[in-house]
């Protein structure tokens with residue numbers, strides 16, 4: 001297929017993506033309200049038994065548990081925050097898409113889920129170090145969905161695109177967005193953005209998906225969130241691949257320093273907590 005045909009075919013696939021659940025949309029609608037109502041969110045969650053179970057599980061998992069066991073939806077929503085609860089309900093709708101094996105990325109089934117969760121947790125942690133007041137829940141949701149475009153374009157990628165881009169002779173390429181563009185006329189960030197628009201997700205999440213590889217290009221008002229996801233993504237990849245400082249330097253947008261102030265000590269603490277939280281959130285989110 002010609003490159004332009006591929007680009008069009010990918011756009012058609014985006015149009016065919018199933019919409020999110022009614023509960024997810026109702027939660028998103030509350031989130032975008034000027035004055036979001038916690039009570040309303042609790043009522044919506046309570047209409048969905050599977051979601052209720054999931055949310056109680058996450059609230060009681062080691063990553064979030066602070067004290068006594070949580071047994072009511074109200075307390076669980078208080079503990080997790082509404083955006084996080086919305087993220088969980090979106091996650092429940094997308095888990096099938098994200099658990100398929102991605103042949104174009106040479107990744108096995110479940111790997112995208114693993115990476116997305118790792119990124120969600122790391123982005124949420126970075127949000128605590130943002131200079132402005134950024135919701136850590138929003139960072140979690142954006143991190144969870146940042147690579148959703150991969151689930152569509154994977155099957156169109158001829159081969160593993162993660163070969164070295166021009167100008168580099170050695171090292172490990174964490175993600176090769178230019179390689180995707182060359183092959184397909186689009187990339188997983190742009191396709192992810194199209195999916196987010198189709199789903200009617202809130203603007204900051206759409207922008208975080210679109211710009212997670214080039215955070216400096218994001219609209220100024222969302223840049224703090226986009227940097228949290230950008231860093232979360234890299235930390236997740238480094239944890240997985242054991243990449244070194246050269247890979248980090250090549251992939252990291254140094255502009256983050258303006259938005260995120262984190263000491264070396266806090267950074268190493270953050271890295272060591274991610275794995276722990278990952279296993280705890282993973283089992284609580286996806287066990288049936």
Ligand SMILES: [Fe+2]
Pocket residue numbers: 146147175188212213233
């Ligand atoms: Fe990505």
Ligand SMILES: [Fe+2]
Pocket residue numbers: 115119146147233
């Ligand atoms: Fe990623």
